[in-house]
Amino acid sequence: MSEIVTFGAEGILTKVASLAQQEFNLLRGFKGELTSLRESLSKVQAMLQDAGKKKDRAEAVKLWVKDLEDIAHDADDVLDEYEYEVLRRKVEVQDQMKKKVLNFFSLHYNPIAFRHKMAHKIKKINSSLVNLKNEAASIDLVASSTFQGGSSHDAGVDRETVSSFAQDEKYVVGREKVVLDIVTTLIDSSNTPKNSLSVMPIVGFAGLGKTTLAKSIYNHDEIGRQFTIKIWICVSIPFEVKSILNKILVHFKLEKAQEKEAALKNLQEHLKGKRYLLVLDDVWNEEPDKWNDLTSCLSSVKDTQGSSIRLQE
Numbered sequence: 001m002s003e004i005v006t007f008g009a010e011g012i013l014t015k016v017a018s019l020a021q022q023e024f025n026l027l028r029g030f031k032g033e034l035t036s037l038r039e040s041l042s043k044v045q046a047m048l049q050d051a052g053k054k055k056d057r058a059e060a061v062k063l064w065v066k067d068l069e070d071i072a073h074d075a076d077d078v079l080d081e082y083e084y085e086v087l088r089r090k091v092e093v094q095d096q097m098k099k100k101v102l103n104f105f106s107l108h109y110n111p112i113a114f115r116h117k118m119a120h121k122i123k124k125i126n127s128s129l130v131n132l133k134n135e136a137a138s139i140d141l142v143a144s145s146t147f148q149g150g151s152s153h154d155a156g157v158d159r160e161t162v163s164s165f166a167q168d169e170k171y172v173v174g175r176e177k178v179v180l181d182i183v184t185t186l187i188d189s190s191n192t193p194k195n196s197l198s199v200m201p202i203v204g205f206a207g208l209g210k211t212t213l214a215k216s217i218y219n220h221d222e223i224g225r226q227f228t229i230k231i232w233i234c235v236s237i238p239f240e241v242k243s244i245l246n247k248i249l250v251h252f253k254l255e256k257a258q259e260k261e262a263a264l265k266n267l268q269e270h271l272k273g274k275r276y277l278l279v280l281d282d283v284w285n286e287e288p289d290k291w292n293d294l295t296s297c298l299s300s301v302k303d304t305q306g307s308s309i310r311l312q313e
Helices: 002-021 031-045 058-096 111-138 151-170 176-190 210-218 221-226 241-251 260-271 288-300
Strands: 196-203 229-236 275-283 305-312
Touching: 031 058, 031 111, 058 111, 176 196, 176 210, 176 221, 196 210, 196 288, 210 275, 229 241, 241 260, 241 288, 260 288
Parallel strands: 196 305, 229 275, 275 305
Antiparallel strands: none
16 A cells, blocks of 8 residues: 555656756745755655564554645646646747747746645645654654655756757757847837837746757857947846946946946947947846846946847846
8 A cells, every 4th residue: 555655756856856956937936845845755755665564553554654745746736737837838939939029938827826826825834744754743643754856857858958058059059030030120110210229028947948049149240240339238136227237337347336337438438429238138137127227227328329129038
């Protein structure tokens, strides 16, 4: 009996271990719950070997194992829902690539609502596992000292990581038309009155090759001919407007400014009369006010024509 459930729990544990290591944007908001689920499953699974040895309290142990089996199935269902959502969004991204360039990677979903729902479900499962672990003490179940709960799963995660890098390298192959369409759109959008800034977002979860795609655009010969200045900034967390402006100054080998206004003044001197392309990589900001503040600052730099690519998780 315990051997069968152990096999099922190990499969779920492997899946949780893999998901908990991923950097997908979907994980934000419930990655901590996934980590707790991984640890709780590992601890409870370690008691299964002992459960098979308890003969004097067979009925109580049988009920305990049945409860664990039910919880494991619930966890499996939640993880299947997560994996389905990842696949659904990947298909939607591929469909968007066949449409207009400006709709490229525009996913129609509410990531905050999805993360909240997933966090709630996983938290409920974690609570059930904690109760199950406490019940184990009442029937004298202990964790097996010979149980190995991590090494084999970690190896699987490493293989997935290597695979994702390989996919990223191949991403732009066969997508030359997409790259050219975006390059053309960027050039056309920058042919506007001066003191303007056009923005093209490329949105999607990690592993889709957004950075690889952007690099192909950034290094395109036509971009080099049409834009006097090219700037690549890694934004990451936290999203702070002054910090981003200072990173642009550092690109020009200038000292960072103490105030946002001073940074803008220095940018004015180096961007005046120029046509520039700015790539903002690794953007995690979900606060529209901060993004609007940044675009307002860049638009305020006079006598420039700017285009920006925003790579957002």
